[in-house]
Amino acid sequence: MEKYIFVLGRDGKLSLLELISFLEAREIKFKVEYHDNYNVVMSLDSFNFSIEELGGIIKIAKVISENEDNQEIEFELNNVDFDYGNKFKYSINGSEFLRDYFKERFKGEKVKALFKKDATRPSDSQKLDFEIIKVKNFTGKIIEVSNPEKYKKRDEKRPKFEGKKVISIRLAKILINISKARENILDPFCGIGTVLQESLLKNLDVYGLDIEVKDAEENLAWLKKEFKIEKKYELKKGDAKELSKYFTNVESVVTEPFMGPFVKERYSREDALKLKEELTSLYRDFFSELSKIVSGRVVFISPVFKVGKELIKIDMFEILRDTKFKAYNNKQIEIPVVYEVNRTRLIREIWVLESFK
Numbered sequence: 001m002e003k004y005i006f007v008l009g010r011d012g013k014l015s016l017l018e019l020i021s022f023l024e025a026r027e028i029k030f031k032v033e034y035h036d037n038y039n040v041v042m043s044l045d046s047f048n049f050s051i052e053e054l055g056g057i058i059k060i061a062k063v064i065s066e067n068e069d070n071q072e073i074e075f076e077l078n079n080v081d082f083d084y085g086n087k088f089k090y091s092i093n094g095s096e097f098l099r100d101y102f103k104e105r106f107k108g109e110k111v112k113a114l115f116k117k118d119a120t121r122p123s124d125s126q127k128l129d130f131e132i133i134k135v136k137n138f139t140g141k142i143i144e145v146s147n148p149e150k151y152k153k154r155d156e157k158r159p160k161f162e163g164k165k166v167i168s169i170r171l172a173k174i175l176i177n178i179s180k181a182r183e184n185i186l187d188p189f190c191g192i193g194t195v196l197q198e199s200l201l202k203n204l205d206v207y208g209l210d211i212e213v214k215d216a217e218e219n220l221a222w223l224k225k226e227f228k229i230e231k232k233y234e235l236k237k238g239d240a241k242e243l244s245k246y247f248t249n250v251e252s253v254v255t256e257p258f259m260g261p262f263v264k265e266r267y268s269r270e271d272a273l274k275l276k277e278e279l280t281s282l283y284r285d286f287f288s289e290l291s292k293i294v295s296g297r298v299v300f301i302s303p304v305f306k307v308g309k310e311l312i313k314i315d316m317f318e319i320l321r322d323t324k325f326k327a328y329n330n331k332q333i334e335i336p337v338v339y340e341v342n343r344t345r346l347i348r349e350i351w352v353l354e355s356f357k
Helices: 012-025 070-078 096-109 149-156 171-177 194-201 214-226 240-245 269-290 316-320
Strands: 001-010 031-035 039-046 057-065 087-093 110-113 130-135 137-144 184-187 205-210 233-237 251-253 297-307 312-313 323-327 337-339 346-355
Touching: 001 012, 001 130, 001 137, 012 031, 012 039, 012 057, 012 171, 012 337, 057 070, 057 130, 070 096, 087 096, 096 110, 096 130, 149 171, 149 194, 171 194, 171 251, 171 297, 171 346, 184 194, 194 205, 194 214, 194 251, 205 214, 205 240, 214 233, 240 269, 269 297, 269 312, 269 316, 316 323, 316 346
Parallel strands: 087 110, 087 130, 184 205, 184 251, 205 233, 251 297
Antiparallel strands: 001 039, 001 057, 031 039, 057 137, 130 137, 297 312, 297 346, 323 346, 337 346
C-alpha cells in the first residue's frame, strides 16, 4: 500500500467524511495514518481516481519520505529523481529544512527555479511546476490540485441560478460522495437542481421532486446538452410529505430541504421558534414517507437558526425515533457535521443516515 496526503478543504470534518465514504463506495482499502483539521494521510491499496471526483479535497500528494530526522530525509530525497525541467516555479510548505534542501539542490543541479512563498490556495498551486508539502513526519510531492474555476460554468452559466438561496456545487458534490450512491439519487426538495446536475455528472440516474420543477428542468436540459450527458433524469411536481405517491424505490437520497423563507434580516426568537415547529412537522412527515422507498444512505441538511448567541435547532433525534433511520457511526467523525458559511444567519447540520430495520 502506498501513502498519500490529502489536503482538506475549509470544512475539515466534512471533507474527511467525504473521502472515507468515497473510498468505501469504490471498495478501495485504506488506513488512516494521521489526520488533523487540515490534512489526512492515508495508505491506499490503489489510486485509480481523480481529485475532480471529490468536492472537499484541495490537493493530493504522494508520500516520498516518512522520516522526522532531517539527515534521513535528505538521504531519501537524494535518491529520488524529480522531473521538473530546467526552468520552473516551485513551492515548499511545512518545513524550513526542505526549503533549504531544495534551494541547495537546485543550485547544485544548475536549474532555474523560482520560489513561490505562499501556495496554500489551489489557484496558486496551479501556477506551479513543482510542489512539496510536509505533514507531521510525512513528506509528499503534490500530484493533483483541485480547480474551483471549473465549477463556475456549471454554476453561474446555467439558465437558473440563485447564489444566495441554493447550496454550492462544491457542497453538492461532497454530499453525493457521502451518500455512496452507485446507481441513482433522489432529491425530494430539488429546487433548481444543483444536487441532480452533479449526480448526472457522476453518471448516476437522478430523480427530483418539488412543488415547482420548471427551473430544475431548464437547468438539467442545459446540462445534458452542454456536457453531452446520456444518463436519465426524472422530475415530478409534488409534495415531499407524499413522497411514496411519486417514487417507490430509490437507492440514495441527498437533499437540502425547505428550511424556511429566505430572509435578509436576523431571525427574531419568536419567528425562529415558530419556524422550528413548522419544519419539525414537515420533516417528521417526510421521513415517515422516506422510510417506504429508500434502501441506501440518506444525506439530509437540517437548519440551526442563530438568534443572538442562542442556537435554535431542530430535534432530529426525536424526528428519527419512529423511523428506520439512525445516524451513521464513525470513530473519527461525529454526526451531524456542522457546516457554517461566514456571515450567514443559518447554520447547517449535515446528517448521514442509514437504515437499521
